[in-house]
Amino acid sequence: MTKRILPMFCMLLMCVCSFAQSKYTVKGTVIDSQRQPMIGVTVAEKGTNNATLTDLDGNFTLSVASAKSEVELSFMGYITVSYSADNSVWQQPVIMAEDVKALESVVVIGYGTTTKRDATGSVVAIKSDIKDRGQATNASDLLLGKVPGVQITPGDGAPGNTGTIRIRGGASLSASNDPLVVVDGVPVESGGLGVVNPNDIATFTILKDASAAAIYGSRGSNGVIIITTKKGSGAFRLNYNSTYSMAQNSRLVQNLSAAEYKSILDQYYPVGTPIGDEAHSLMGKSATNWQEQIFRPAFGTNQYLSGSGMVKNMGYRVGLGYDNENGTLKTSNFERFTASAAIAPKFFDNHLSVDLNAKYSSTKNTNADAGAVGSASFFDPTQDIWIRRPDGSINTDKFNGYYTWVNSSNNPNILAATNPVALLEQVWNKNNSTRFLGNAQIDYKMHFLPELRANLNVGMDLNTGNGNNGALQNSPQAWRDNDFMGIGRNNNNQWLNRNSLLDFYLNYNKELSSIRSRIDAMVGYSWQHFYSQNSSQTYGNNADKNAKPFSENSFATENYLVSFFGRLNYVFNEKYSLTGTVRYDGSSRFSPNTRWGLFPSMAFAWDIKGENFLKSAQDLSTLKLRLGYGTTGQQDLGLNDYPYIARYNMSNEFSMYQFGDKFYNVLKPNAYDENIKWEETTTYNVALDFGLWDDRLSGSIDLYYKETKDLLNTIPVPAGANFSNMIVTNIGNLNNRGIEISLNIIPVKSEDWNWTIGLNATFNSTKITKLTANADPNYLGVTTGNVPGSTGAYSQLHTVGYAPNTFYVFQQVYGADGKPLQNTFVDRNGDGVITDADRYLHRKPAPDAYFGLSSQLSYKNWYFAFNAHANVGNYMYNAYAANNSTIYSAYGGQGFLTNLDKTIFRTGFTNSNTINQRISDYWIENASFFRMDNLTLGYEIPKFFGSKMSGRLSFTAQNVFVITDYQGLDPEGWGIDNVMWPRPRTFVLGLTLNF
Numbered sequence: 001m002t003k004r005i006l007p008m009f010c011m012l013l014m015c016v017c018s019f020a021q022s023k024y025t026v027k028g029t030v031i032d033s034q035r036q037p038m039i040g041v042t043v044a045e046k047g048t049n050n051a052t053l054t055d056l057d058g059n060f061t062l063s064v065a066s067a068k069s070e071v072e073l074s075f076m077g078y079i080t081v082s083y084s085a086d087n088s089v090w091q092q093p094v095i096m097a098e099d100v101k102a103l104e105s106v107v108v109i110g111y112g113t114t115t116k117r118d119a120t121g122s123v124v125a126i127k128s129d130i131k132d133r134g135q136a137t138n139a140s141d142l143l144l145g146k147v148p149g150v151q152i153t154p155g156d157g158a159p160g161n162t163g164t165i166r167i168r169g170g171a172s173l174s175a176s177n178d179p180l181v182v183v184d185g186v187p188v189e190s191g192g193l194g195v196v197n198p199n200d201i202a203t204f205t206i207l208k209d210a211s212a213a214a215i216y217g218s219r220g221s222n223g224v225i226i227i228t229t230k231k232g233s234g235a236f237r238l239n240y241n242s243t244y245s246m247a248q249n250s251r252l253v254q255n256l257s258a259a260e261y262k263s264i265l266d267q268y269y270p271v272g273t274p275i276g277d278e279a280h281s282l283m284g285k286s287a288t289n290w291q292e293q294i295f296r297p298a299f300g301t302n303q304y305l306s307g308s309g310m311v312k313n314m315g316y317r318v319g320l321g322y323d324n325e326n327g328t329l330k331t332s333n334f335e336r337f338t339a340s341a342a343i344a345p346k347f348f349d350n351h352l353s354v355d356l357n358a359k360y361s362s363t364k365n366t367n368a369d370a371g372a373v374g375s376a377s378f379f380d381p382t383q384d385i386w387i388r389r390p391d392g393s394i395n396t397d398k399f400n401g402y403y404t405w406v407n408s409s410n411n412p413n414i415l416a417a418t419n420p421v422a423l424l425e426q427v428w429n430k431n432n433s434t435r436f437l438g439n440a441q442i443d444y445k446m447h448f449l450p451e452l453r454a455n456l457n458v459g460m461d462l463n464t465g466n467g468n469n470g471a472l473q474n475s476p477q478a479w480r481d482n483d484f485m486g487i488g489r490n491n492n493n494q495w496l497n498r499n500s501l502l503d504f505y506l507n508y509n510k511e512l513s514s515i516r517s518r519i520d521a522m523v524g525y526s527w528q529h530f531y532s533q534n535s536s537q538t539y540g541n542n543a544d545k546n547a548k549p550f551s552e553n554s555f556a557t558e559n560y561l562v563s564f565f566g567r568l569n570y571v572f573n574e575k576y577s578l579t580g581t582v583r584y585d586g587s588s589r590f591s592p593n594t595r596w597g598l599f600p601s602m603a604f605a606w607d608i609k610g611e612n613f614l615k616s617a618q619d620l621s622t623l624k625l626r627l628g629y630g631t632t633g634q635q636d637l638g639l640n641d642y643p644y645i646a647r648y649n650m651s652n653e654f655s656m657y658q659f660g661d662k663f664y665n666v667l668k669p670n671a672y673d674e675n676i677k678w679e680e681t682t683t684y685n686v687a688l689d690f691g692l693w694d695d696r697l698s699g700s701i702d703l704y705y706k707e708t709k710d711l712l713n714t715i716p717v718p719a720g721a722n723f724s725n726m727i728v729t730n731i732g733n734l735n736n737r738g739i740e741i742s743l744n745i746i747p748v749k750s751e752d753w754n755w756t757i758g759l760n761a762t763f764n765s766t767k768i769t770k771l772t773a774n775a776d777p778n779y780l781g782v783t784t785g786n787v788p789g790s791t792g793a794y795s796q797l798h799t800v801g802y803a804p805n806t807f808y809v810f811q812q813v814y815g816a817d818g819k820p821l822q823n824t825f826v827d828r829n830g831d832g833v834i835t836d837a838d839r840y841l842h843r844k845p846a847p848d849a850y851f852g853l854s855s856q857l858s859y860k861n862w863y864f865a866f867n868a869h870a871n872v873g874n875y876m877y878n879a880y881a882a883n884n885s886t887i888y889s890a891y892g893g894q895g896f897l898t899n900l901d902k903t904i905f906r907t908g909f910t911n912s913n914t915i916n917q918r919i920s921d922y923w924i925e926n927a928s929f930f931r932m933d934n935l936t937l938g939y940e941i942p943k944f945f946g947s948k949m950s951g952r953l954s955f956t957a958q959n960v961f962v963i964t965d966y967q968g969l970d971p972e973g974w975g976i977d978n979v980m981w982p983r984p985r986t987f988v989l990g991l992t993l994n995f
Contacts, residue, residue, distance in 0.1 A: 023063050023064070024065070024069065024086070025061065025062070025063050026043075026060075026062050026063075026064060026071055027059075027061050028043075028059070028060060028090040029057070029058045029059050029094065030043075030054050030058045030060070030073060030093065031058055031093045031094070031095055031096070031235075032078075032095070032096060032235060033095060033096075033097060033098065035093075035095075036234070036236075036237060036948065037057050037058030037059075037235045038054060038058050038075060038096060039055065039056055039234065039235055039236070039311065040053050040054060040310045040311075041053065041054040041060075041073055041075045041096065042072075042075065043062050043071060044062075044071070045062065045064045045069050045070070045072075046069070046070035046071070050063075050064065058093070066085070067086035068084055068086070069084070069085045070082050070083070070085075071083055071084070073094065073096060075096060075233075075234070078096045078097065078098055079096065079098070081094070107123055107125045108203065108205045109121075109123060109207065109212065109226070110182070110212075110213075110215035110216055110226070111185075111215060111455075111505055111522060111567070112567075114520075117574075117607065119605070120569075120577050120603035120626055121207065121208075121209055121213075121579070121626070121628050122208040122211070122212055122626070122685050122702055122704070122740075123205060123206070123212050124205070124208065125203055125204070126143075126146055126147065126203065127202070127203055135243045135245045135300065135956070135958070135986065135988045135990075136198040137159075137160055137198070137302070137325065137334070137336075138160070138162045138198070139194070139196055139198050139201060139204075140162060140163045140165060141163075142204070143165075144163070144869060144933055145760075145851075145852030145867055145868060145869030145933060146758070146852055146854065147206055147760065147852070148702070148740035148760035148762045149167060149168050149206075149702070149704075149738070149762050149764075150167050150208075150223075151165070151166045151169075151847075152164070153166075153972055153973065153974065154972070156370070156981040157249070157327060157328055157329065157980075157981040157982050157983050157984050158327055158329070158334075158367070158368075158370065159300070159325035159326065159327040159332060159334035160323075160325060160334030160336070162193060164178075164974070165178065165193075167179050168208055168223065168706060168736055168738060168764065169706075169736040169738070169764045169766045170222060170736075170766075171222055171736070172222075172679055172712070173711055173712065173713065173734070173798050173804055174638055174711075174712045174713070175636060175637045175638050175679055175712055176634065176636040176637075179206075179222045179223040179224060179225050180192075180216055180219045180220060180223070180224045181195075181225050181227065182216075182224060182225070182226045182227065183196055183229070183437060184229055184355075184357045184459075185439055185441055185457050185459065186437060186439050186457075186459035186460075186499075186501055187219065188437065188499065189461055189463065189497055189499050193225070193227075195359060195361070195435060195437050195461070196227060196229060196340075196437075197304065197319065197321040197340065199306070199321060200321075200338075200340045200359070201227055201230070202228050202229055203227075203228045204227060204228075205225075205226040205228070206223065206226075207220070207223060207224040208223050208702075208704075209630065209683050209702075209704060210601050210628070210629070210630030210631055210682065210683035210685075211579070211581070211601040211602065211603035211629060211630040211683070211685060212224075212603075212628070213630070213632050214582075214583060214599050214600065214630040214631060215581045215583060215601075216583070216632070217563055217565070217583035217584075217585040217597070217599040217632065217633060218583075218585040218632075218634070218635045218678050219561075219632075219633065220599075220632035221634040221681035221708065229340065229342065229357065230306075230319075231308075231315055231317055231342055231344055231355075232309050232315040232316040232317035232342065232344070233308070233309075233315045234309065234310055236307065236308070237308050237309060238994070238995035239304075239305070239306045239307075239992070239995075240304070240305050240991075240992065241302070241303075241305075241990070241991075242301070242302070242303050242990065242991045242992075243302040243988050243989065243990045243991075244300075244301050244989045244990075245299065245300045245301070245302075245325070245986050245988045246300075246986070246987050247297070247298040247299075247300070247328055247984035247985065247986040247987075248297045248298070248985060249295055249982045250961075250982065250984065250985040251969060251970070251982055252291045252295075252969075252982065253291065253376075253377040253880065253969055253979055254901060254902040255291075255378075255381075255900065256381065256900050256901075256902060256904075257289070258286070258287035258289075258382050260902075261381050261890075261899060261900070262382065264904070265279055265890065265891070265897075268890075268910060269890075269891060275893065278891070278893065279890075279891040279897065282380075282891070282897050283380075283897065284380065284382040284383035284384060285382065287381065287382070288383060288384065288385060289381065290375070290377075290379050290381065290421075290899075291376045291377070293376070293385065294330055294373070294420050295328050296329075296330050298325070298326040298327055298328045298984065299326055300323070300324060300325035301322075301323070301324055301325075302322070302323050303321065303322045303323075304319065304320070304321040304322075305320050305321075306318065306320070307319075313346040313347070313350070314344065314345035314346070316341075316343045317342045317343075318339075318340065319338070319340040320338070321336075321337070321338040321339075322337055322338075323335065327368060327981075328981075328984045329370070329373065330424050330425075331366060331368045331424045332366060332367065332368035333366040334363070334364075334365055335364040335365075336361060336362065336363045336364075337361065337362045337363075338359070338360065338362075339361075340358065340360070341356075341357075341358045342355070342356065342357045343355075343356050344356070348447070350445075351444065351445045351446075352442070352443070352445075353442075353443040353444075353445075354441070354442050354443075355440070355441040355442075356439075356440050356441075357437075357438060357440075357441075359437045359438065360434070360435070360436050360437075362433075362434045363433050363435075364430070364431075365430065365432075365433075366430050367429040367430065367431070368424055368429075369424060369427050369429065370980075371418070371423055372420040372423040373420075373979055373980065373981050373982075374417070374880075374978070374979040375418050375419070375420035375423055376420040377880065377884070377899065377901075377979050378417040378884065378898050378899055379417045380898065380899060381899055384403055385402065385419070386401050386402065386403060387401055387402070387403050387404075396474075398474065399474065399476045400422075400426060400474050400475050400476075402419045402421065402425075402426065402476055403419055404418070404419055404476040404479075405895065405896040406895075411479055411480075411485075412476050412479050412480045413894070414480060415894055416894075416895075416896035416898070417898065418476055418480075419476055422476045422477070423477070426471060426475035427469075427470070427471050427472075427477050428470060429467070429468075429469035430467065430468055430469070431465060431466065431467035431468070432465055432466055432467075433463060434463075435462065435464075436462045437460070437462075438459060439501070440458055440459070441457040442455070451509055451510045452506065452507070452508050453506070453507045453508075453509075455503075455506075455507065456502075456503070456504050457501070457502070458502050458503075459500075459501040460498065460499065460500050461498070461499040462496075462497070462499075463495075463496070463498075464497075465495055466493065466494045467491075467492070467494075468491065468493075469491050470488055470489050470491055471488040471489065472488055473488050473542065478541070483550065484540045484541070487542050489540060489541065490539045490540070491537070492537045492538075492539075493534065493535065494536075495532070495533065495534045495535075496531075496532065497531070497533075498529075498531045499529070499530050500528065501526070501528050502526070502527045502528075503524060503525070503526045503527075504525050504526075505522050505524025505525070506523055507520070507521070507522045508520070508521045508522075509521075516572060516573045516574075517570065517571065517572050517573075518571040519570050519571075520567075520570075520571075521566075521567070521568045521569075522566060522567045522568075523564075523565070523566040524564070524566070525563070526561075526562070526563040526565065527561075527562055528561045529558065529559075529560050530558060530559050530560075530561075530641075531556070531557075532556065532558070533555075533556040534554065534555055534556075535552070535553065535554035535555075536552065537549040537551070538552070557641045558641065559641040559642075560587070560588040561586070561588075561635070562586045563584065563585045563586070564583070565581070565582065566582055566583075567580070567581040567582075568580050573610075574607065575606065575610040576604075576605070576606055576607070577604065577605040577607075578602075578603070578604050579601075579604075579605075580601070580602050580603075581600070581601045581630070582598065582600045583598075583599045584597070584598055585597050585633065585635075587635050587678070588642075589635055589637070589642065589643065589644075590678070591644040591674055591675065591676075593674075593675060594644075594676070594677035597633055597677070597678060598631075599630070599631050600630065600631060601628070601629060601631065602628070602629050602630070603630075603685075604626070605624060605625065605627075606625040607623075607624050608623040608625060609624070619693055620690075620692060621693065622689060622690055622691030622698060624689040624690075625687070626685070626686070626687040626688070626689065627686055627687075628684070628686075628687075629684050629685070630682070631680060631683075632680075633678040633681070634678055634679040634681070637676075637712055638712075639676075639728065643673075643676050644672065644673065645672070645674075646669060646672055647669075647672065648670065649668050649670060650666075650668075671727040671728070672727070672728075673728065673729040675729075675730075676712075676728070677730055679709070679710050679711055679712060679730070680709055681706055681708040681709075682707050682708075683704060683707075685702060685703070686703045687701060687702040687703070688700065695746075696745070696746045697743070697744075697746075699744055700741075701740070702739070702741075703738075704736070704737065704739075704740070705737045707733065707736075708736075709732075709733045710730035710732070711731070711732030711733060711734060711770075712728055712729070712730060712732070713729065713731050713771050713772075713782060714726050714727070714782065715727060715729065715731055715773075731771065731772060731773050732771045733770040734766060734768045734769060734770075734804065737764075737765050739761075739762070739763045740760070740762050741761045741762075742759070742760045743758070744756070744757070744759075745757040745758075745759070748857075752859055753858070753859055754856075754857070754858045755855070755856070755857045755858075756855065757853075757854070758852070758853070758855070759851075759852070759853055760851065760852040761852075762849060762850050762851075763848065763849045764846070764847075764848075766803050767801065767802065768800050768801065768803070769800060769801075770800060771799070781799030781800070782797070782798040782799075783797055783808075784797065784805060785877070785975065787879065787915070787919055788880075788978045789883045789918070790918065793919065794808070795807060795808065795809065795877055795879075795919050795976065796845075796975065797841065799841065802844070804846075805844060805845050805846070806843070806844045807841070807842050807843050807845075807924050807975075808839050808840070809839060809840070809919050809920060809921040810825040810834070810838060810839055810840075810919060810920050810921065811828060811842075811920075811921055812824075812825060812920045812922040813826060820907055820920070822886070822907070822909045822911050822917060823911055823916060825838060825916065825920065826838065828840055842924060843875035843921075845876065845877075845973075845976075846874060847871035847873050847874035848872055848873030848874075849872045849873060850871045851870045851871075851872075852867075853866075853868045853869070854866065854867045861940040862937075862938070862940075863936075863937075863939075863940070864935075864936070864938075865936045865938075866935045866936065868930065869931055869933060870929060870930040870931065871929055871971075871972065872928045874927050874928060875925065875926055875975075876924075876925055876968060876971060876973060877923055877925075877975060877976045877977065878903075878966075878967060878977055879976050879977055879979075880969070880978055881901045881923060881967065881968065882917075882918045882919075882920070882923040883978075884898070884900055884901045885900065885904045885907055886900075886907075886910065886911065887900075887910040888909075888910065888911060907922075925965075925966050925967060925968065927966040927971035927972070927973075928965070928971070929962050929963060929964035929972060930964075931959070931961075931962045931963075931972065932959075932962075933959065933960070934957065934958045934959075935956065935957045935960055936955070936956040937955050937956075938954035938955070939952065939954075940952050941953065948995070949993060949995050950993075951991065951992050952990070952991070952992040954992075955987075955990070956990065957985070957986070957987055957988075958987075960985065
């Protein structure tokens with residue numbers, strides 16, 4: 001036996017030695033385009049299971065079968081490359097390039113992703129471009145003018161202020177028109193775009209039509225903005241962004257100087273007349289430019305540091321941010337600290353993926369009283385800031401020394417404007433808030449069926465905070481307070497808003513090559529709980545810490561949303577895509593009878609370029625037709641959480657029940673509709689995507705029609721039907737129709753020169769088609785748009801056949817010289833008197849069209865970029881001029897003087913400033929504009945002194961200029977211009993360092 005075993009052992013040993021000798025060892029290093037080592041790159045012998053991963057320094061060692069074996073390098077987001085084992089490429093570090101096309105082709109949609117090729121709905125995905133944005137405090141700053149159909153109107157000049165976003169014109173009159181914001185899979189509460197530091201954002205996806213947004217059911221009627229934050233991958237990287245800014249007002253209210261004001265009083269209120277003597281006796285001896293007294297140059301900074309990378313199979317990223325911005329209005333300040341963390345480990349050969357995301361922000365707002373802007377515009381320019389004694393010293397006995405118009409009791413005249421400097425220095429309003437947004441998303445690809453995935457997402461959006469506001473003792477504001485005369489009040493408030501989420505869905509994705517098909521099916525369940533709690537207390541400023549509050553209030557409320565949803569996407573022959581979605585929502589906001597709603601959608605896409613008859617069209621790179629239909633809803637009605645339930649309020653002293661000789665408070669029922677439900681919007685979309693010359697020219701054209709039914713409206717009801725003659729209920733329809741055009745152009749693309757241009761245009765028309773259950777020719781509509789300086793007067797109307805917020809005004813009569821005749825209007829109904837019946841519907845605030853323009857030109861390491869946007873056909877009610885352009889406004893015999901707008905030189909109005917004159921169509925001005933949002937010049941630094949550190953230097957001017965014929969302060973707004981805090985022009989110096 002030994003004789004037989006020994007030869008066999010020798011033969012086996014020879015075979016093993018022979019096999020060992022045939023092995024070939026490959027050693028190398030892998031780096032990225034920044035020459036940083038890449039960790040976790042898969043290095044595999046092609047066609048086998050033989051593989052390894054690169055280490056912390058990007059190094060690897062792999063034994064392969066022979067010198068001719070193919071070695072493949074792969075990493076998510078990078079172009080896969082392969083070389084033979086004996087290739088000389090291994091002698092130098094191998095550079096892996098990012099797969100830009102693959103990254104750009106992925107589109108995040110509700111509960112999953114798709115590709116641009118397979119997308120059927122109106123979905124726009126854009127990256128967070130950091131080169132041309134200047135100082136961005138809010139995420140909405142990055143979207144301004146970038147996306148057709150998305151209109152962003154920036155807020156006023158307050159630091160940290162957010163803008164207003166409307167997608168395709170909005171879909172409601174009285175409910176919210178804000179889009180739903182989803183951050184890393186978590187639908188967030190109001191102000192959602194302020195949750196995330198802009199430096200943490202990787203991409204935005206905007207779902208505009210119902211075929212895309214219907215997956216969010218009763219919350220998708222105003223569109224959806226999906227934010228995906230940055231994740232970690234590859235080698236360790238350290239990034240530092242820093243900006244330093246200086247802001248100053250670019251335009252101020254055009255009121256009269258002290259000299260002009262004195263001239264007006266001398267002309268129209270001459271000395272020697274009773275009213276002239278009264279007016280001149282009130283004049284001061286100073287020349288105060290009140291706007292100069294309240295505004296200042298404002299400095300700010302934004303600091304951000306992030307680190308990211310990958311350890312084995314776990315990507316990670318952490319970010320820290322700090323913002324500190326002063327406002328141009330004195331005493332205002334915005335300070336914010338943000339922190340973010342994301343880790344994404346993978347287990348079981350990448351079958352199990354876990355994404356953990358956490359974002360935290362702590363914000364301190366020192367809010368200046370924006371009423372100071374109006375007061376500075378109105379306040380008599382001949383007065384001093386201070387009350388002075390004969391020797392010139394400041395008399396602080398009352399009002400802490402600030403000049404104040406007083407009545408016969410030597411208390412503030414409440415009809416007069418307040419000293420604007422005192423409004424800033426004697427009043428405080430501060431609030432501190434913290435917000436946490438976090439989620440854990442677990443995705444498991446079944447081992448026994450890799451085409452099937454299970455996804456669980458749990459998250460929370462928690463917002464807590466407290467505020468404190470009041471007026472100093474003996475200040476003018478303290479003496480205006482009837483409850484705390486001279487003492488001043490101190491208000492405290494606290495809040496907690498919590499939004500909890502649980503989503504679970506199954507996704508099945510299968511290639512059916514035998515029938516040239518691909519299916520992607522998903523079904524899921526969602527549960528969301530909204531809870532809010534608020535409390536407030538009011539004290540006198542002289543109260544100690546243990547004093548009982550003068551008044552206090554607290555309440556808590558909650559609501560739930562439970563949903564079932566599904567989506568099926570079918571692709572045939574890589575040319576035809578059909579997508580169907582459905583969501584079944586149940587909301588506790590509504591009664592059991594109206595609680596549940598079904599929101600379906602269908603969409604079809606045809607890749608025309610893939611057809612044989614276009615194969616020879618070499619210049620045509622993309623041609624795709626998209627058709628979509630769907631229904632979405634709106635459950636954020638602007639009412640309480642349970643509007644279908646009867647509620648009672650305690651009567652006040654003016655409404656009491658007499659029993660004998662005593663009076664008692666009674667409970668009074670509020671009007672309500674037990675069948676109230678969400679508003680519902682149906683959208684139809686037809687679109688064409690195109691690209692020419694390898695997409696050097698590309699774009700899309702979308703045509704859409706949106707119809708909203710069951711609009712909330714306040715309508716009259718029969719007396720006694722609901723203890724009230726008015727009720728809020730679902731009666732009303734409106735529609736939006738429009739065209740969106742997007743163009744992306746690359747005129748120059750070479751080794752040294754690159755130039756890209758982005759253009760977009762949106763044409764939108766909104767019309768109300770129904771406001772009552774039955775046609776009623778006597779029903780005027782819903783009044784809105786209060787006239788500043790008046791009680792119960794309005795300037796706008798929601799009415800059938802017109803756009804929402806259409807101006808409702810008198811038609812001005814003009815003289816032979818072209819000037820308006822004061823208090824003279826067209827008698828449109830011919831009855832010989834001017835009444836409200838002579839008012840007519842004239843113009844609207846919403847633009848007929850709005851446009852976006854962006855460009856980036858680079859030469860080697862230099863680049864120049866700009867962004868701009870424009871509105872056409874929008875009108876503005878110049879409320880400040882209307883309220884302050886009559887000589888009578890300067891002095892009305894009530895013991896104080898008021899400054900005037902320079903419009904007085906154009907009108908020459910002298911008579912009483914009547915309500916009718918203030919709501920004349922003379923004040924409705926064309927506010928079309930072109931605004932240059934920012935200009936940026938920058939330099940890319942490839943290396944610092946030969947090190948591995950790179951960077952960027954940039955200089956940006958923001959809100960550079962506005963071209964408009966509008967006479968007021970700012971043409972961009974929502975219809976009524978009533979002396980807002982001007983948006984400043986800002987200059988920003990930026991530095992970016994990459995390690």
